[in-house]
Amino acid sequence: MKANGNFAPAAAGLLGLILLAGLLELAIRFGLISALIIAPPSSMPAAFAKLWHDGFIVEPFLATLGQTFVATLAAALVGIPAGYLLWRRPLLTASYESWLGAAFAAPLILLYPLFLVIFGRGYTTTIFVGFLSAVIPIVLKTRDGLAAVPRVLIQVGQSFHLSRWTGFIKIIVPAAAPAMLTGIRLGLIFAVVNIIGMEFLIDFGGLGRVVSEMYFRYEIAGMYAAILLILLVSILFLTLFERIERWLRPH
Amino acid sequence: MIGKVGGLRIVTIAVVLGLWELLARSELLYEGVVPPLELIIIASFRQLTSALIYRHLATTGLEIAIGFPAGLLSGVALGVLMGARRFFGRAVMPYVETFATAPKIILLPIAMLLFGTGPESKMALGALSCFFPVVLNTAAGMRHIDPVLIRVGRSFNLTRWQMVSKIYLPALRQAIVTGMRLGLGLTVIGILLAEIKLSNRGLGYLANEYYNNFRIPDLYALLIFIFVLSIGANALISRLQSSR
Numbered sequence: 459m460k461a462n463g464n465f466a467p468a469a470a471g472l473l474g475l476i477l478l479a480g481l482l483e484l485a486i487r488f489g490l491i492s493a494l495i496i497a498p499p500s501s502m503p504a505a506f507a508k509l510w511h512d513g514f515i516v517e518p519f520l521a522t523l524g525q526t527f528v529a530t531l532a533a534a535l536v537g538i539p540a541g542y543l544l545w546r547r548p549l550l551t552a553s554y555e556s557w558l559g560a561a562f563a564a565p566l567i568l569l570y571p572l573f574l575v576i577f578g579r580g581y582t583t584t585i586f587v588g589f590l591s592a593v594i595p596i597v598l599k600t601r602d603g604l605a606a607v608p609r610v611l612i613q614v615g616q617s618f619h620l621s622r623w624t625g626f627i628k629i630i631v632p633a634a635a636p637a638m639l640t641g642i643r644l645g646l647i648f649a650v651v652n653i654i655g656m657e658f659l660i661d662f663g664g665l666g667r668v669v670s671e672m673y674f675r676y677e678i679a680g681m682y683a684a685i686l687l688i689l690l691v692s693i694l695f696l697t698l699f700e701r702i703e704r705w706l707r708p709h
Numbered sequence: 710m711i712g713k714v715g716g717l718r719i720v721t722i723a724v725v726l727g728l729w730e731l732l733a734r735s736e737l738l739y740e741g742v743v744p745p746l747e748l749i750i751i752a753s754f755r756q757l758t759s760a761l762i763y764r765h766l767a768t769t770g771l772e773i774a775i776g777f778p779a780g781l782l783s784g785v786a787l788g789v790l791m792g793a794r795r796f797f798g799r800a801v802m803p804y805v806e807t808f809a810t811a812p813k814i815i816l817l818p819i820a821m822l823l824f825g826t827g828p829e830s831k832m833a834l835g836a837l838s839c840f841f842p843v844v845l846n847t848a849a850g851m852r853h854i855d856p857v858l859i860r861v862g863r864s865f866n867l868t869r870w871q872m873v874s875k876i877y878l879p880a881l882r883q884a885i886v887t888g889m890r891l892g893l894g895l896t897v898i899g900i901l902l903a904e905i906k907l908s909n910r911g912l913g914y915l916a917n918e919y920y921n922n923f924r925i926p927d928l929y930a931l932l933i934f935i936f937v938l939s940i941g942a943n944a945l946i947s948r949l950q951s952s953r
Contacts, residue, residue: 467799476799495822537829563897563943564936571905571920571928575742647810655812659906666815673818685815692811
C-alpha cells in the first residue's frame with residue numbers, strides 16, 4: 459500500500475487503532491462511558507448486518523454514488539468548456555477568476571434552503587449542490603492547466619507548421635490534461651462530500667440520510683455503523699481516484 | 710476610468726440582477742420562491758434594524774469564538790507532534806486524511822449525544838471542522854522546516870517545550886495562518902449547518918425558521934447578511950496574512 463514498502467508506520471497505525479477500540483470497549487463495559495452515547499466497537503458487526511438486512515447499505519450507497527456521478531459529469535460538461543473560455547479570453551479571466559475563488563471559499567452550501575425552495579426536496583437539489591461544489595475547481599483547474607502549458611511545447615508545434623486546431627488537440631490538450639484531471643478529481647471529492655452532507659441535512663437520498671435516520675430512531679449502533687460506512691466510502695473514493703489519476707498520468 | 714475588467718463585472722452584475730427581476734415577475738416558478746429584489750431589500754432593512762438577528766448572531770458568534778480556538782489549538786498540537794515524531798506522523802496520517810475528507814456534519818449526532826442539543830454541540834462541530842485543515846497544514850509545515858533550524862535548537866540542548874516555542878512555532882507561522890483561514894471558513898459553515906439541522910438558537914436556526922414559515926425574502930436577506938459577514942471575515946484574515 460505504501461510506495462516505499464515500509465509497512466511499519468501503517469502497521470503501527472492499525473495496531474494503535476485496534477488498541478484504542480479495545481480501550482473504548484473496556485471503558486463502555488465498565489460503565490465509564492454510556493453505551494447509549496458511544497456504541498461499543500463489538501456491536502459494530504451486528505449493526506452492519508442489521509443495516510444490510512434493512513436495506514440501509516446497498517441502495518443508499520448506489521443513490522449517493524449515482525448523484526455524485528451525475529453532479530460531477532454535469533460539472534465537467536459545464537466546467538471544462540468554461541475553463542477553456544476563460545483561457546481563450548483573458549478579459550474573462552481577469553474579471554471572473556477572483557470571483558470564482560471567492561465563491562469557492564464562501565459557504566455556498568448554506569444556500570441550500572433556497573435551492574430546496576426552488577427545486578423542491580429531491581435529487582435535483584442534492585445534485586445541484588454537488589454540481590456547484592464541483593464546477594468551480596474544474597473551471598479553475600482547467601484554465602490553470604491550459605495557461606500553464608510550457609511555451610516550448612507550443613513553439614515546437616508552430617515549428618512543425620501545425621494548424622491552430624491540430625496544435626490544440628495534439629499539444630495543448632495533452633499537456634493540460636493532468637491539471638484537468640486533478641480538477642475533476644477535486645470536483646468529485648467536493649461533490650461527494652457536499653452531497654452526503656446535504657442528504658444528512660434534508661433527510662433525503664443515500665448514505666447521509668441513513669445517519670440522520672438512525673439518529674432520530676435512536677438506533678445508536680446503527681448510526682455509528684453508518685458513519686463508519688461513510689468514512690469507508692471516503693477512503694475508497696480517495697484511493698480509487700488517486701490510483702486512476704496516477705494511471706492516466708504515466709509520469 | 711473603470712477599465713474593461715471593472716466594466717465587465719458591473720455589466721455582469723447588472724445582467725444577473727435583471728434576469729432575477731424577470732424571473733421573479735414571471736410565472737415560471739412557484740409563487741414567492743424567487744422574490745422581487747425590492748422585497749429582499751425591504752426585508753434586509755427590517756432585519757438589520759431589529760434586535761432579533763443580532764441576538765442570534767451573538768449565539769453563533771459565541772459558538773465560533775469557542776469552537777474555532779479549540780480546533781485550532783488541538784490541530785496545531787497534533788500537527789506539531791506529527792511533524793516532530795515522524796514515525797507517529799506516518800502512522801496516524803492515513804486516519805487524519807480520511808477523517809479530513811469526510812463531511813463533518815455527519816458527526817453532529819455524536820456531538821449531540823455527548824454534549825446535548827444546545828450550543829455546546831455546535832462548538833464541538835466547529836472545533837472538529839477547524840481541526841483537520843489545521844492539522845494537515847501544520848504537519849506539512851513541520852515537514853518543510855529548514856533542518857538547519859532544528860539542528861541549531863538541538864545544539865543548544867533546548868527542552869521539548871523550548872523547541873516548540875522557539876523553533877517550531879515561529880517557523881510554522883505561515884502554515885498555521887493558512888490552516889487558520891481554511892479552518893475558520895469550515896468552522897463557520899459547520900456551525901451554521903449544525904444550527905440548521907437541530908437547534909433553537911443562532912443564525913442557522915433563524916434561517917431554518919424563515920424557511921419553515923416560507924418567509925422567503927427574509928431568508929434571502931439573512932443569507933446575504935451571513936455571506937457578507939463571512940466574505941468580510943475572510944478578507945480580514947487575508948489582510949492579516951499578507952501584512953505578516
